[in-house]
């Protein structure tokens with residue numbers, strides 16, 4: 001498992017509108033902060049912080065249960081590692 005721990009039976013499939021990242025998370029909120037956009041946050045920026053945070057939201061696309069969790073985890077991690085191996 002790449003995104004969630006082995007044995008996970010329920011998780012959320014999220015997509016970030018800002019950076020296009022697709023990932024699984026154990027969180028099941030409608031909207032969560034995008035972990036990929038968060039890396040780009042500049043701590044020096046004060047006044048714009050709120051706006052930036054709003055842009056970096058990933059929305060819940062689908063709740064995955066049972067075998068779906070492992071299937072999607074595999075699909076998404078292959079999509080990432082398959083096309084971008086050079087940095088590894």
Ligand SMILES: [Zn+2]
Nearest residue numbers: 016019034037
């Ligand atoms: Zn993002």
